[in-house]
Every structure is written in structure tokens, then in C-alpha cells.
Amino acid sequence: DIQMTQSPASLSASLEEIVTITCQASQDIGNWLAWYQQKPGKSPQLLIHSATSLADGIPSRFSGSRSGTQYSLKISRLQVEDTGIYYCLQRYSNPYTFGAGTKLELK
Amino acid sequence: EVQLVESGGGLVQPGRSLKLSCAASGFTFSDYNMAWVRQAPKKGLEWVATISYDGSSTYYRDSVKGRFTISRDNAKSTLYLQMDSLRSEDTATYYCARRAHFDYWGQGVMVTVSS
Numbered sequence: 599d600i601q602m603t604q605s606p607a608s609l610s611a612s613l614e615e616i617v618t619i620t621c622q623a624s625q626d627i628g629n630w631l632a633w634y635q636q637k638p639g640k641s642p643q644l645l646i647h648s649a650t651s652l653a654d655g656i657p658s659r660f661s662g663s664r665s666g667t668q669y670s671l672k673i674s675r676l677q678v679e680d681t682g683i684y685y686c687l688q689r690y691s692n693p694y695t696f697g698a699g700t701k702l703e704l705k
Numbered sequence: 706e707v708q709l710v711e712s713g714g715g716l717v718q719p720g721r722s723l724k725l726s727c728a729a730s731g732f733t734f735s736d737y738n739m740a741w742v743r744q745a746p747k748k749g750l751e752w753v754a755t756i757s758y759d760g761s762s763t764y765y766r767d768s769v770k771g772r773f774t775i776s777r778d779n780a781k782s783t784l785y786l787q788m789d790s791l792r793s794e795d796t797a798t799y800y801c802a803r804r805a806h807f808d809y810w811g812q813g814v815m816v817t818v819s820s
Contacts, residue, residue, distance in 0.1 A: 632806055634750075641813055642750065647806035685750055687807065693766045694740075694752040 600624050600688050604697025610705045617673040619700045621686035626667060630690035633662060633671045636699075637682040645684075646671060678704065707731040707809045709801050714814035717791055727784040727801030727811055734782035735759070738804035741775060741786050743797035744813075751797075754786065755804055769795075791818045 601624035611617050621631065629649040634642035644653040646662035649669055659674040673680055681704055686697040713725040727739075741753040754775040755764045763775050774787040784801050798813040 634807070636750075641800055641810040642807075643810075644806055644808045647808070653806070653808065687750075687752075689807075692755070692764045694755075696750040696752070699749045 599693055600627060600691060600695055602686055602688055602695050602697040604686055604700055606700060607698065608701040608703070610703045611676050612705045613678065614675045617676050617680075617702065619671045619684050619686075619702075621669045621697045623667040623669070623688060623690075627688045627690035629664065630688055631662075631664070631669045632687045632689065633660075634685045634687065635680075635682050636685065642685065676704070707803070709803070709809055709811035711799065711801055711811040711814035714799065714816045716817045716819065718820050719792060719818055721791055722787070722789045723791060723816060725786040725788065725799055725801075725814060725816070727786075729782045729784065729801075729803075732803070734777075735779040739775075739777060739784045740802050740804045740807065741784075742800045742802055742807070742810075743795075743816075744800070745794075745797045748797075753799070756784070788816070791816075793818050 603622040605620055631649045633646040635645055636642040645656050645660050649664045650662045661672045663670045684700045688695055708730045710728045717723050738757050740755040743751050743753050756775045760777050772790045776785045796818045798815050800813045801811045803809045
């Protein structure tokens with residue numbers, strides 16, 4: 599199975615700060631990587647797909663990048679509504695695997 | 706507007722069965738592969754199963770293989786998850802999702818396996 603190692607597990611940042619979350623894949627997964635945001639009691643929302651493509655309706659302050667088997671989600675200017683838990687997901691091969699999640703809070 | 710609405714959850718004893726449904730609307734259901742994802746209380750997300758657009762191919766995580774069956778009725782735009790021989794570790798909120806990037810998710814349905 600492909601392991602997705604997500605870091606950090608938790609993060610506290612200030613408004614307007616730049617935030618970066620990473621996922622390291624245990625093997626090559628190409629661009630089969632997506633990022634999701636989940637708020638308490640809600641279902642996950644797609645932010646980024648295909649490693650770098652912004653999902654419909656998602657603010658441009660969110661961006662995704664890839665360097666080899668390391669994937670990053672960047673929030674360029676943190677807003678209040680960006681708090682929540684972020685997950686990466688690899689869809690390269692079954693079983694699809696999620697990262698363990700990053701809890702993002704406002705400082 | 707794309708909508709996915711799960712139903713069928715509840716409290717069930719270990720070893721018993723439960724069938725979840727996911728009613729889809731707002732898109733051509735028969736064009737899309739679909740999936741189930743679960744989330745144990747206070748835990749992360751876990752992919753459970755995937756089914757192809759026509760139902761001809763299915764995939765399961767090892768821990769549910771042989772116990773869970775994913776299926777679909779394209780005429781009714783409905784996805785199913787038949788869960789047999791349930792265990793306490795199956796306790797979770799179950800989400801259906803459109804497999805194209807997992808771009809749309811239902812609101813989730815809670816399944817509690819306990820005596």
C-alpha cells in the first residue's frame with residue numbers, strides 16, 4: 599500500500615500568514631494527489647486535484663505543488679474561514695490512502 | 706446542483722448487517738465511478754470501496770473485503786453499501802463520494818456497531 603506521510607499534524611498561524619502543509623508519498627504517484635478541507639461536523643471539501651489544479655469555487659489563495667514524491671498545499675494569506683483539518687489523498691493505486699490530517703488553527 | 710444523500714445508518718450489533726444507500730442527483734450518475742469513504746469518531750478519513758460507472762468493477766480495502774459489497778442502480782441513481790458481519794471497528798461516519806477527484810461528498814451517515 600502507498601503511505602502518505604502528512605505534516606505537520608497541527609499548525610497554529612496568524613491571519614494573513616502563509617501556511618504550508620506537506621504530504622510525502624512512499625512511492626511515485628504522479629499527479630494523482632488531491633487536497634481536502636474538513637470542518638467540524640461537515641463532509642470534506644475538495645480544494646486541489648491533480649496535485650496543482652484548483653477545484654471549482656476555491657479561492658486562489660489555495661495552491662498545490664509537487665516536487666518528486668512530495669506534495670504541498672499552500673495557503674497564501676490565511677483567513678478565518680480556513681481553519682479546519684486538511685487531508686491529502688492519493689488516487690494512484692488501490693487502496694487509495696489519505697494522509698493523517700493537519701489541524702489548522704488561528705493563533 | 707450535485708447532491709449526494711446517504712441513508713440507512715444506525716446502531717447494529719456485532720455480526721449483524723446493514724445496508725447504506727446514497728441517492729444522487731444533479732449529474733448523470735451512470736457516467737461516474739463512485740466510492741464510499743468512512744471516518745471513525747475523532748479519526749481521519751479511510752477509503753472503503755469503489756465501483757465503476759457501470760458496476761462492472763469493484764475494489765475494496767482489505768479490512769472489508771468479503772464482508773462489504775458496493776453496488777449501484779443507475780436507473781435509480783443510487784449507490785449502495787451492503788455491510789455484513791459488522792465489527793466494532795466498522796463504527797464510523799460513512800460518506801459516499803463521486804470518484805472523479807472525490808469532488809462531491811454526501812453529508813455522511815453514522816454507523817455504530819455495538820452490543
